Amino acid sequence: xxxxxxxxxxxxxxxxxxxxxxxxxxxxxxxxxxxxxxxxxxxxxxxxxxxxxxxxxxxxxxxxxxxxxxxxxxxxxxxxxxxxxxxxxxxxxxxxxxxxxxxxxxxxxxxxxxxxxxxxxxxxxxxxxxxxxxxxxxxxxxxxxxxxxxxxxxxxxxxxxxxxxxxxxxxxxxxxxxxxxxxxxxxxxxxxxxxxxxxxxxxxxxxxxxxxxxxxxxxxxxxxxxxxxxxxxxxxxxxxxxxxxxxxxxxxxxxxxxxxxxxxxxxxxxxxxxxxxxxxxxxxxxxxxxxxxxxxxxxxxxxx
Amino acid sequence: xxxxxxxxxxxxxxxxxxxxxxxxxxxxxxxxxxxxxxxxxxxxxxxxxxxxxxxxxxxxxxxxxxxxxxxxxxxxxxxxxxxxxxxxxxxxxxxxxxxxxxxxxxxxxxxxxxxxxxxxxxxxxxxxxxxxxxxxxxxxxxxxxxxxxxxxxxxxxxxxxxxxxxxxxxxxxxxxxxxxxxxxxxxxxxxxxxxxxxxxxxxxxxxxxxxxxxxxxxxxxxxxxxxxxxxxxxxxxxxxxxxxxxxxxxxxxxxxxxxxxxxxxxxxxxxxxxxxxxxxxxxxxxxxxxxxxxxxxxxxxxxxxxxxxxxxxxxxxxxxxxxxxxxxxxxxxxxxxxxxxxxxxxxxxxxxxxxxxx
Numbered sequence: 169x170x171x172x173x174x175x176x177x178x179x180x181x182x183x184x185x186x187x188x189x190x191x192x193x194x195x196x197x198x199x200x201x202x203x204x205x206x207x208x209x210x211x212x213x214x215x216x217x218x219x220x221x222x223x224x225x226x227x228x229x230x231x232x233x234x235x236x237x238x239x240x241x242x243x244x245x246x247x248x249x250x251x252x253x254x255x256x257x258x259x260x261x262x263x264x265x266x267x268x269x270x271x272x273x274x275x276x277x278x279x280x281x282x283x284x285x286x287x288x289x290x291x292x293x294x295x296x297x298x299x300x301x302x303x304x305x306x307x308x309x310x311x312x313x314x315x316x317x318x319x320x321x322x323x324x325x326x327x328x329x330x331x332x333x334x335x336x337x338x339x340x341x342x343x344x345x346x347x348x349x350x351x352x353x354x355x356x357x358x359x360x361x362x363x364x365x366x367x368x369x370x371x372x373x374x375x376x377x378x379x380x381x382x383x384x385x386x387x388x389x390x391x392x393x394x395x396x397x398x399x400x401x402x403x404x405x406x407x408x409x410x411x412x413x414x415x416x417x418x419x420x421x422x423x424x425x426x427x428x429x430x431x432x433x434x435x436x437x438x439x440x441x442x443x444x445x446x447x448x449x450x451x452x453x454x455x456x457x458x459x460x461x462x463x464x465x466x467x468x469x470x471x472x
Numbered sequence: 473x474x475x476x477x478x479x480x481x482x483x484x485x486x487x488x489x490x491x492x493x494x495x496x497x498x499x500x501x502x503x504x505x506x507x508x509x510x511x512x513x514x515x516x517x518x519x520x521x522x523x524x525x526x527x528x529x530x531x532x533x534x535x536x537x538x539x540x541x542x543x544x545x546x547x548x549x550x551x552x553x554x555x556x557x558x559x560x561x562x563x564x565x566x567x568x569x570x571x572x573x574x575x576x577x578x579x580x581x582x583x584x585x586x587x588x589x590x591x592x593x594x595x596x597x598x599x600x601x602x603x604x605x606x607x608x609x610x611x612x613x614x615x616x617x618x619x620x621x622x623x624x625x626x627x628x629x630x631x632x633x634x635x636x637x638x639x640x641x642x643x644x645x646x647x648x649x650x651x652x653x654x655x656x657x658x659x660x661x662x663x664x665x666x667x668x669x670x671x672x673x674x675x676x677x678x679x680x681x682x683x684x685x686x687x688x689x690x691x692x693x694x695x696x697x698x699x700x701x702x703x704x705x706x707x708x709x710x711x712x713x714x715x716x717x718x719x720x721x722x723x724x725x726x727x728x729x730x731x732x733x734x735x736x737x738x739x740x741x742x743x744x745x746x747x748x749x750x751x752x753x754x755x756x757x758x759x760x761x762x763x764x765x766x767x768x769x770x771x772x773x774x775x776x777x778x779x780x781x782x783x784x785x786x787x788x789x790x791x792x793x794x795x796x797x798x799x800x801x802x803x804x805x806x807x808x809x810x811x812x813x814x815x816x817x818x819x820x821x822x823x824x825x826x827x828x829x830x
Contacts, residue, residue: 196529224495225529229502251502252787281539282532431543 172215180207187231189223190214193324193340193388195280197272198226201264203246206232209265209364213343213379216386228275232264250275263367266375269345273326276340277427283329283338284439285427290323290337291315296395296469297337299328299447301425307402307454310350313378314457315464317358322384323392327427332435335442336391341384343377351376357457395469397422397449400460408459411451418449446470477789479503479513483706484750486516490525497530499788507702507784510534511541511584541584548575551590551641556675558609562601566676567593567667569646569687573678574707576670581710585703589633589642595664596647603631603645611636611643619821627653627810649687650694653810658690658732681715682728689741690734693778694808698801701782702748708741709749716752726760735764744778777801 171179171190182188187200190210201207229251234244235258245258248271255274259267277285288301289312298320302308309325316322323337325344330337346354346363351374355363362379397418398410419440423429429436448470454460475481478500482489492500504510514534517523523531552572559566567573569591574582594602607613611634615621624632629648635641648660666680679687685708691697692704715721729738739761745751746758765771780797783789806815 224493225498225527227529227533251506253506279533279536281536428539432539433543433546435539 169219169221170215171210171217171219173219176207176211179211180204183207183210189220189226191218191220191388192272192342193329194338195227195276195340196220196223196225197275198223198229199231199268201232201268203232203234203261203264205262205264206268209268209377212362212364213377215379216382228272228279230268230271230275232268232271234261259370263370265364266345266367266370266377269343269377272342276327276329280329281428281431282333283331284429284432284436284443286328286330286422287326287425287427288328288422289325290328290339290392291320292323292337292392293320294469295392297323297392298396298398298464298467299337299394299422299443300398300400301328301422302400303425305402306400307350308400309345309347310353310402311400311454311457311460313344313346313350313354313361314357314461316344316381316384317354317361318461320464321387322380330394330439330443331391332432332439335394335439335446337394338391339384339388341380341388343379346376346378348373353457354378394443394447396467397444397447398452399450400452400454402455403453404455406453406455408454408456408463409452410463411453413449413451415444415449418447419444477503477783479507479509479702479784479789480748482513483509483516483709486520486522489517490522494527494529497527501530501533503784503786503789505537506786508586508700509584509703509706509784510537511586512703512706513584514538514541515584538584541586544586545575545582548572548590551639552576552673552676554609555590555592555606555643556673558611559602559605560675562598562605563675564594564598564602565664565667567664568676568678569593569649570691570707573684576673576676577678579711580714581707585707589644591644591646593646593649593660593663596660599631599645599647603634606634606643606645610638614642623818627651627814649690651809653814654694654808655811656694656733656736658686658734662731663687681711681718681721682725683732685711685715685725685741686729686732686734686738689737693737693740694734695805697805698781698798699785702784705741705745705748705782709745709751712745712751712753722754722757725757726763729761729764735761736766737764739764739766740774740778744782747779748782777804 183200184202187198190197190199231249233247233249235247239245244261246261246264246267247254247258248256248267286301288299289308290297290299291312300308300312312325322341323339324341327340328337329340351363351366354361364377366374366376368374399421423440429440478496482500504513514537517526568576571585571587572590574585613632614635615632620632624630629651630644630646633642633644649658650656663679663683666683667677668680670676670678688704688708688711729735742753742758742761746753777797777800780794781801810818
């Protein structure tokens with residue numbers, strides 16, 4: 169059964185009481201909260217995700233709560249709790265849903281060491297995955313959101329999970345995080361898309377999250393093989409341009425964007441080398457989304 | 473709470489873990505993680521060849537933490553090699569303490585143990601030299617406040633922690649194992665004299681087996697750092713089991729505690745290791761350690777406090793008194809650290825002067 173099988177009030181009640189067991193990719197999250205903003209976000213963006221009726225096991229036990237201090241009367245806050253302990257400082261209550269998203273990313277990126285975890289978006293077509301590593305401000309999420317609305321499947325918007333044992337990329341499709349101008353750009357680009365309420369004044373500016381196409385969610389157990397590593401760069405007025413990147417350079421740049429590259433030691437190096445070996449690497453400059461989509465449609469998978 | 477927390481059952485009788493339900497595993501992982509013992513649990517299962525029998529979902533978590541622990545061991549070795557290089561010219565004998573000692577001496581206690589700082593001990597009259605050499609190689613003092621400097625340099629048993637400017641690693645340089653201001657004074661000379669050289673690493677030493685146990689006991693039951701209480705007790709358990717094969721270890725343990733004024737911490741360590749982790753300890757040693765037993769009233773109180781405070785700080789292992797027990801033991805540790813007047817002054821400074829400076 170999916171989250172959408174519950175009415176909004178049923179969902180709110182469950183979240184408040186025992187919490188829900190939500191399946192995202194290969195992870196099960198036990199989420200408990202009585203904050204209405206979180207229930208709204210979950211009901212809107214997680215409607216198509218599997219909800220486990222009764223689960224004996226969860227990978228992450230997560231809750232969001234307001235700290236019980238004096239502040240709650242004039243400037244209420246929210247805490248993200250990982251099995252009862254807060255890994256981060258509290259944020260203004262209004263940011264509760266974005267905080268859940270950031271917290272869930274943290275849960276995976278700071279624990280799941282069976283994967284080489286790269287800060288990158290991953291999209292797939294025909295079994296081939298394109299990895300878009302992301303220095304902030306590169307327009308990675310905007311491009312990723314546009315691609316998944318034009319036939320690419322979303323594996324992840326933030327975390328590329330490369331399985332160390334065989335180099336396969338594991339999907340973790342969760343809402344796509346959009347910032348500042350890109351929120352309206354994507355809304356206009358694909359009017360049917362579902363985007364959560366804008367939250368302003370966060371540490372990343374104004375943020376909103378886009379619902380993932382259903383197809384990407386139902387295929388969340390289908391792994392993909394890496395075919396392209398593409399470093400996107402939004403540049404006002406620029407034409408879409410793909411420029412081949414030497415593998416050694418790509419290696420160093422992607423390593424800079426990995427969460428646990430050094431933690432995995434030799435295994436991390438081998439997984440990264442395997443990934444780069446299997447992929448064509450490019451720098452990609454663009455300003456018009458349609459042109460970017462065309463460029464991606466014309467990508468040829470590497471010859472084996 | 474009738475049954476002991478799962479995490480205790482796990483360390484007492486790892487063989488029973490294979491019969492746990494998935495829901496039990498869920499709870500066990502949470503308890504172990506909050507006690508910083510998840511990677512240790514992996515080791516315990518691995519040593520008995522039981523990992524394969526763990527259901528896939530929890531096994532995944534154990535593997536994740538194992539990766540962290542493996543990397544940690546490597547990082548500790550590297551860091552110690554750099555410390556050794558930095559101090560080579562000074563020609564000071566370096567005694568590694570706690571975690572770093574377990575790693576470099578390849579003790580079983582090192583496996584799956586995560587810690588943040590490296591602790592070393594050097595003779596007090598060589599402190600300045602050591603500090604200068606470390607500074608020359610990139611470690612910088614962390615506490616710049618004049619009061620903090622005085623607190624460490626005059627009253628404590630260590631320099632203010634030093635952090636490496638590039639690697640951000642922290643080293644604690646000790647000249648004794650308890651503060652100068654504490655009521656008991658394990659003689660550092662005796663510890664240094666008995667220390668054992670590490671064959672593979674010239675210039676590096678670790679404490680003698682009995683002293684290693686006693687230091688661990690002093691740290692947990694006198695100095696009162698209970699954040700990782702259960703983890704530290706697991707260390708003691710593991711050290712005792714490992715050293716128990718040395719012929720003179722058990723007879724010497726209690727004698728050495730007398731020499732080092734550590735009979736009370738040793739008594740508590742043995743008592744709670746047997747009570748909580750079922751560590752096998754010979755009858756004779758238990759009897760000899762009774763010399764450190766407190767009066768019955770204190771004993772009853774300590775039992776109530778320690779059996780709570782040594783549990784993981786997880787809701788499933790706590791009752792209404794757990795928070796209070798930890799707080800009282802924290803107060804006790806400060807009480808043991810300094811004489812009352814000094815303590816009052818220290819607390820006053822921390823409460824009203826240091827906070828204002830922040």
